[in-house]
Amino acid sequence: MKQKIMAAVMTAVMLVATAACGSSPGSVESEEKAASSATGGSTGNTAVSAEMEVSTGLPGVDAAAWKYNTEDDVYYQTGICYCETPADENYETLAVFVPGAYLTGTENGDGTYTCEISSEGNAGAYTASDAPIVMPVNTPGYSAQSPLTDYTSVTEYTEKGMVYVHAGCRGRDAGAPAGVTDLKAAVRYLRYVDEELPGDAESIFTFGMSGGGAQSSLMGTTGDNYFYEDYLHQIGAVDGVSDAVLGSMCWCPITGLDSADAAYEWMMGSTRSGLSDEEQQISDRLAASFAEYINRAGLKDPEGHVLMLDQSSEGIYQAGSYYDYMKTVIEESLNHFLSDTEFPYDASSASSGGGMPGGGRIPDGMKESFSGDGQKPDGNGEPSPGNGTEERMKSAESEKTEEQSYEEMDDITRNETDSGLTLTGTYDTVQDYIDALNQNGKWVEYDSDAETATITDIASFVKAFKQASKNLGAFDQLDAGQGENTLFGYGDGNGAHFDARLAEILKDLGSSYASAYAEDLEKTDALGSLVEMRLHMYTPLYYLLESQEGYQSSTVAKYWRIRSGIAQGDCALSTEMNLALALEQYQGVESVDFETVWGEGHTQAERTGSATENFIDWVNECMGD
Numbered sequence: 001m002k003q004k005i006m007a008a009v010m011t012a013v014m015l016v017a018t019a020a021c022g023s024s025p026g027s028v029e030s031e032e033k034a035a036s037s038a039t040g041g042s043t044g045n046t047a048v049s050a051e052m053e054v055s056t057g058l059p060g061v062d063a064a065a066w067k068y069n070t071e072d073d074v075y076y077q078t079g080i081c082y083c084e085t086p087a088d089e090n091y092e093t094l095a096v097f098v099p100g101a102y103l104t105g106t107e108n109g110d111g112t113y114t115c116e117i118s119s120e121g122n123a124g125a126y127t128a129s130d131a132p133i134v135m136p137v138n139t140p141g142y143s144a145q146s147p148l149t150d151y152t153s154v155t156e157y158t159e160k161g162m163v164y165v166h167a168g169c170r171g172r173d174a175g176a177p178a179g180v181t182d183l184k185a186a187v188r189y190l191r192y193v194d195e196e197l198p199g200d201a202e203s204i205f206t207f208g209m210s211g212g213g214a215q216s217s218l219m220g221t222t223g224d225n226y227f228y229e230d231y232l233h234q235i236g237a238v239d240g241v242s243d244a245v246l247g248s249m250c251w252c253p254i255t256g257l258d259s260a261d262a263a264y265e266w267m268m269g270s271t272r273s274g275l276s277d278e279e280q281q282i283s284d285r286l287a288a289s290f291a292e293y294i295n296r297a298g299l300k301d302p303e304g305h306v307l308m309l310d311q312s313s314e315g316i317y318q319a320g321s322y323y324d325y326m327k328t329v330i331e332e333s334l335n336h337f338l339s340d341t342e343f344p345y346d347a348s349s350a351s352s353g354g355g356m357p358g359g360g361r362i363p364d365g366m367k368e369s370f371s372g373d374g375q376k377p378d379g380n381g382e383p384s385p386g387n388g389t390e391e392r393m394k395s396a397e398s399e400k401t402e403e404q405s406y407e408e409m410d411d412i413t414r415n416e417t418d419s420g421l422t423l424t425g426t427y428d429t430v431q432d433y434i435d436a437l438n439q440n441g442k443w444v445e446y447d448s449d450a451e452t453a454t455i456t457d458i459a460s461f462v463k464a465f466k467q468a469s470k471n472l473g474a475f476d477q478l479d480a481g482q483g484e485n486t487l488f489g490y491g492d493g494n495g496a497h498f499d500a501r502l503a504e505i506l507k508d509l510g511s512s513y514a515s516a517y518a519e520d521l522e523k524t525d526a527l528g529s530l531v532e533m534r535l536h537m538y539t540p541l542y543y544l545l546e547s548q549e550g551y552q553s554s555t556v557a558k559y560w561r562i563r564s565g566i567a568q569g570d571c572a573l574s575t576e577m578n579l580a581l582a583l584e585q586y587q588g589v590e591s592v593d594f595e596t597v598w599g600e601g602h603t604q605a606e607r608t609g610s611a612t613e614n615f616i617d618w619v620n621e622c623m624g625d
Contacts, residue, residue, distance in 0.1 A: 052239075052240040052241075053240050054192060054238065054239070054240040054241055055238070055239040055240050056084065056192060056236075056237075056238040056239060057084055057236075058081060058082070058083070058084055058189065058192070058236075058238060059081075060192075060193050060196050061077070061080065061096075061193045061196040061197050062077070063114055063115055063116065063196070064108060064112065064113075064114040065077055065112055066103065066105060066112060066113040066114070066115045067111065067112055067113065067151070068100070068105060068113055069151050069153075072153055072155050072158065073099070073100035073101075073158075074097050074098065074099065074100060074151075074153075074154075074155070074158050075097075075098045075100060075102075075103045075105060075113065075115060076095065076096060076097045076098065076151055077095065077096055078093070078095040078147070078148050078149055078150065078151075079093050079095070079147070079149065080093055080094050080095070080096065080189075081093055082094050082167065082185050082186045082188075082189035082237075082238075083182075083185045083189075083235040083236045083237050084235075084236025084237075085234070085235055085236035086235055086236070087170065087174065087178070087234070087235050088170055088174065090146075090147075090168075091144055091145070091146065091147060091168040091169055091170050091171075091182065092147075092168060092169070092170070092182055092185070092235065093147045093167075093168055094147065094165055094166060094167040094168065094186050094189070095147065095148040095149075095152075095165070095166045096163065096164070096165050096166075096197065097152075097154050097157075097158055097163070097164040097165075097166075098158070098163055098197075098198045098199070099121075099123035099124075099131070099158045099159070099161055099162075099163070099198075100123075101118065101121035101122055101123045101128075102117065102118055102121045102123065102127075102128035102131065102163075102198035102199075103115040103116070103117060103118055103121070103128075103198060104116055104117075104118045104121075117129075117196075117198055122161070123158070123159070123160075123161035124159065124160040124161025124162070125160075125161055125620065125623075126161035126162070126623075128198040128199070129198075129200065130200050130203070130623075131161050131162060131163050131198060131199045131200060131203075132162055132163070132199070132200065132203040132204070132205055132246075132619055132622075132623055133162070133163045133164075133165050133190065133199045133200065133201065133203060133204045133205070134157055134162050134163070134164055134165070134204075134205050134206075134207065134619065135165050135166070135167060135183070135186070135187075135204060135205065135206045135207070135245075136164075136166060136206075136207060136208065136212075137169075137183065137206050137207065137208030137212040137213075137215045137216045137219070138208060138209075138212050139169070139171065139179060139208065139210075139211045139212040139215055140209065140210040140211050140212060140410035140412075141172065141210065141211045141410030141411055141412045141483045142171060142172040142176075142179060142211040142214070142215070142254075142483060142484070142486075142487045143171040143172060143211065143410060143411075144168075144169065144170055144171025144172075144173070144174075144179070145166075145167070145168055145169045145171070145179075145212075146168055147166070147167070147168025148166050148168075152166075156612050156613075156616065157616065160616050160620070162199075162616070162619070163197075163198055163199030165186070165190060165199075165204075167182065167183055167186035168182070169182035169183050169186075170182055172211075172483060172484075172486045172487040172489075173486060173489075173491070173492075173493040174491050175487065175488065175489050175490055175491045175525060175534075176487050176488055176534045176535075176537065176538050177228065177231055177534060177537045177538060178231075178491075179215055180215055180218045180219065180222065180228070180537070180538070181228055181231040181232055181235065181237075182235070183206070183215065183219055184219070184222075184228060184232060184237065184243035185232055185235060185237035185238070185243075187201075187204060187219070187242075187243045187244075187245060188232070188237050188238040188239075188241050188242070188243045189237075189238055190204065191238070191241040191242060191243075192238045192241055202246065203246050203623060204245040204246055204247075205245065205246060205247040205248070205249065205559075205619050205622070206219045206220065206245055206247075206248050206249065207248075207249035207250075207251075207615055208249070208250065208251070208253075209251040209252060209603075209604050210251070210252050210253075210254055210410060210570075210602065211254055211410065211483075213249075213250035213251045213252055213253035213254070213255075214250070214253040214254045214255035214538075216248050216249060216250050216253070217248055217250045217253045217255050217540045217562075217579060218255070218537075218538060218540060219245050219248060219557075220245055220247070220248030220250075220540075220556065220557035220560065221248075221540040221543045221544060221554055221556055221557070222537065222540075222543060222554050223242065223243060223244025223245060223554050223555035223556060223557065224242050224243060224244050224554060224555040225537075225543065225550075225553055225554040226553070227533065227536065227537050227550075227553075228243075228537065230527050231527065234527065242555065244554075244555035244556075244557065245557050246557060246558060246559060246622070247557055247558065247559035247560065247561070247618075247619065247622050248557045248559070248560055248561075249560075249561045249562075249615050249618070250560075250561070250562045250563070250576070250579075251563050251564070251603075251604045251605060251611070252563070252564045252565060252568060252570065252571075252576070252602050252603065252604075252605065253562070253564075253575065253576060253579065254484075254570060254571055254575070255538070255539070255540055255575060255579065256539060256540070256541060256571075256574075256575045256578060256579065257475055257476075257484060257498070257499075257535060257538060257539060258499075258501075258535055258536075258539045258541075258542070259290060259293045259501070260474065260475045260571060260572070260575065261286055261473055261474055261475050261476055261499050261501070261502050262286045262287065262289045262290035262293060262501055262502075263290050263571070263572040263574045263575065264286075264468070264470065264474040264475070264571065264572050265283045265284075265286035265287040265290070265472075265474075266286070266287040266290035266291070266317065266572065266574075267458070267462060267466070267572035267573060267574065268462055268466060268467060268468040268569070268572060269283040269284070269286070269287050269468065270459055270462065270463075271462060271463060271466075271467040271468045272468050272472070275472070278509060278511060279472055281509055282472060282473075282502075282505060282506070282509065282511070283472060285505045285508075285509075286501070286502065286505060287316070287317065288316075288317060289501050289505065290309075290317070290574075291309040291311075291317035293501075294307065294308065294309045294322050294574075295308050295309060296547055297541070297545055297547055297578075298545055298546055298547040299322070299545070299578060299581045299582065299585075300581065300585050301321070301325050301581070302584060304585075305321060306321075307320075307321045307322035307325055307581075308320045308321050308322055309322045309323060310323075318457070318458065318459065323458065326458060326573060326574070326577060327455065327457070327458055329573065329577055329596060330455060330458065330461055330566065330573070330596075331453060331454055331455055333566050333595070333596050333597065333598045334444070334453050334455070334598050335452060335453055336595070336597075336598065336607055337597075337598035337599060337607075338430055338433075338451070338453060339451075340607055340608055343427065343428060343429055343430060343432075343433070344426050344427065344428045344429075345426065345427050345433060346425070346426045347423040347424055347425060347426070347427065347433075347436075348424045348425060348426075410483065411483060412470075412482065412483045412570070413470065413471060413477065413481060413482050413483070414469045414470060414569070414570075415468075415469050415470065415471065420463065420464055420465060420467050421437070421439070421440060421464040421465060423436050423437075423599075430446065430448075430451075431446060431448065434446040434453065437464065440464070441460070442456070443455055443456045443457070443460035443461065443464070444456075465566070465567040465599075466566070466567055466568070466569060466573070467569060468569060469569030469570070470482070470569065470570070473499070473502060474571075475499070476497055476498055476499035476502055477495075478513050480494075480495035480496060480497055480516070480520070481495055482495065484498075485497065485498070487538075488531050488534060488535065490523065490525055490526075491525075491526070496520040496523065496531065497516060497517040497520040497521065497531075498520070498521070498531045498534075498535050499517075500521060500532065502517065503517035503518060503521055536549075536550060540579055540582070541578060541579065541582050543556065544556070544579075544582035544583060544586050545582055556583075556586060556588060556589060557589070558588065558589060558590045558591070558622075559589075559590060559591050559618075559622040559625075560580075560583050560589065560591065560592045560593065560594075561593045561594075561615070561618050562576050562579060562580050562592070562593070562594045562595075563594075563595055563596075563597065563604075563605045563606060563611075564576045564595075564596045564597070564600075564605055565596070565597055565599075565600030565601040565602060565603050565605040566596040566597060566598055566599070566600065567598075567599055567600060567601045568600075568601040568602040568603075569601070569602070570602045573596065576594070576596065577594075577596070580592055580594035590625065591622065591625075593618065595607055
C-alpha cells in the first residue's frame with residue numbers, strides 16, 4: 001500500500017519544487033531524537049513509527065520533467081536529488097526508469113513530457129500502484145556507484161513491469177558507512193514521493209555482486225536502524241520515513257568483516273606457503289579465534305541445533321557440528337552440479353563446474369555506473385586516478401564491458417594461485433568427472449546407485465578448489481593496503497585498520513604491526529564514531545544474531561536470495577553460509593534462497609539460466625506471496 005504523505009508537508013514541499021540539489025532554503029529541521037547517540041548508545045528497536053511526521057525540504061518528482069524513449073516505451077528522469085545537503089553532488093542523485101504504460105504523457109515541445117500516473121496501465125503482471133522497484137548496487141570492492149546522467153536501456157526489467165531506480169552513491173574512499181547511508185537516503189526519498197512515482201515504495205528490492213552484494217545485504221539487515229541516523233541527517237535525508245527494503249539479492253557478498261580475517265585463515269590458511277614464523281603464528285591464531293567466534297555466535301542449523309567447532313585430533317578446529325554442516329553444503333553444491341549437468345561434459349567450454357574460479361562478470365542491468373575505486377569524477381566524467389590505480393581508472397562508459405571481470409575493476413589485492421586442481425577436456429560420464437577430481441589423491445566418493453557424491457574433508461576441497469588468493473590479513477591487511485582498509489579509513493582515500501581480533505593477536509605476539517592497529521582502533525570519524533561502531537554498521541550478523549547487541553534493532557527484509565561461487569578465493573564459504581543461517585533463524589524473514597555454485601568463482605554465480613532472469617523470476621515469486 002502506498003504511503004500517504006501528509007497534505008501540509010506536501011504543500012510545503014511544492015514551494016521548493018525547483019530547488020537545486022544541495023540548496024534547500026525551505027528545509028524543515030528534523031525533530032529531536034529520543035534515542036541515544038549512534039556513537040555508543042542503545043540498540044533498541046528503531047522501526048519508524050507510522051505516526052512520525054515527514055520532514056524535508058526536498059522537492060517532489062517534477063511531473064513536467066519526464067523524458068521518453070520511444071523504442072523501449074520507457075519514461076525516465078535522471079539527476080533527481082535524494083538528499084538536501086549532499087556530501088558529494090557528483091554521486092548523490094538518482095535516476096528512475098518507468099514502463100510507458102504507467103504514465104500518460106503530454107509533450108512540452110522541448111523534448112520533455114508532463115505526465116500523470118495511469119491507473120489503467122499494465123505492464124507484465126503489475127500496475128503503476130503495485131509494481132516492485134528494483135535498485136542495483138553495483139559497487140565491487142565497495143566502490144562508488146556513479147549516477148546515470150542519460151538514458152540507459154533496462155528493458156529486461158521494465159518489460160516485466162518493474163520500476164528501475166538507479167541511485168548513485170559514494171564509495172570506499174569516503175569511508176564507511178557512506179555508501180549504505182546514500183542508498184538508505186535514496187530509499188527514503190522513494191517513500192517520500194511514493195504518491196508521485198509509479199511503483200510501490202513498500203516493495204523495493206536491492207541487488208548487487210561482491211561489495212555490491214555486501215551493501216545489498218546491509219540494506220536488507222539495517223532497515224530503520226538508528227546507528228545510521230546521524231549520518232543520514234548529515235546529508236539531509238528525508239526524515240520520518242522508513243529506509244527498509246522488502247528483498248535483498250546478494251551475489252558473492254563480501255561481508256562479515258568483523259570475523260572475515262579469522263574465517264579466511266580457518267578455511268584457507270592451510271594453503272599458504274612461504275610464511276615467516278611470525279606470520280604462521282598469526283595465521284594459526286586467527287584460525288583458532290574463528291572457532292571462538294563461531295562457538296559464541298549461536299548459529300543454528302535448519303533443525304534448530306546450535307552449531308559448534310571442536311578441535312580435531314590434530315589440535316586444530318576442524319571438527320564439530322559447524323564443520324559437519326559446512327561439509328554438507330559443499331557436498332550439496334557438488335551434487336547439484338552433477339544433477340544439473342548433462343554428460344558428456346566439456347569442462348573447457350562450460351561456464352561452470354570446471355573447478356577454477358571464473359571471472360566476476362558484470363550483472364546485466366548494472367553495467368553503466370561503476371566508478372572504479374570510488375574516486376570523484378572530474379568535470380568530464382572521468383574518475384580521478386589515485387592510490388596507484390591509474391590503469392584501472394577509465395571512464396565509466398568504457399570500463400563497464402561484459403568482457404571484464406570484477407577482479408579487473410575493484411582494485412582489491414589478490415595473488416595468483418598456480419596450484420590446486422584444473423579440469424579441462426570432456427568427461428563422458430559422472431564417474432569420469434569424479435575420477436578427475438581425485439587425480440591428485442582421493443577425496444571424493446561417488447555412490448552410483450544413489451547418484452550421490454560425498455567428500456572426505458573440507459581441507460581437501462580447499463586444496464583442490466579454494467586456495468588463499470589474498471595476503472595475510474585478507475581484509476585488514478597488515479600494511480593497511482587492502483580495499484576494506486580504505487573502506488574503514490577516514491574519507492581521505494587512505495587505509496586504516498579495523499580488526500580488533502587481529503589487533504589483539506598482534507599485541508600478544510609483540511608484533512611490530514601492533515601499534516598501528518592499536519592507534520587506528522582509537523580513531524574517530526567526523527561524527528565521533530569509533531571504527532568498532534562503523535564495523536557494526538557494516539556487519540549484517542550484528543543485527544541478526546541473538547548473541548549480538550544489535551539483535552532486533554532493525555527492520556529486516558522479508559525476502560533473501562544469496563548466490564556465491566564455491567571456488568572463489570575472495571572469502572571463506574562461511575561468509576555467505578553464516579548469513580543464510582542467521583537469516584533462516586531470524587523471526588520475520590519469510591524466505592531465504594541460498595546456493596553456492598560448484599566450480600564458479602567470484603562471479604554472478606547461478607546453477608542454471610541467466611542471473612538477471614533468475615533475479616526477476618525471484619522478485620515475481622516474492623511479490624506473489
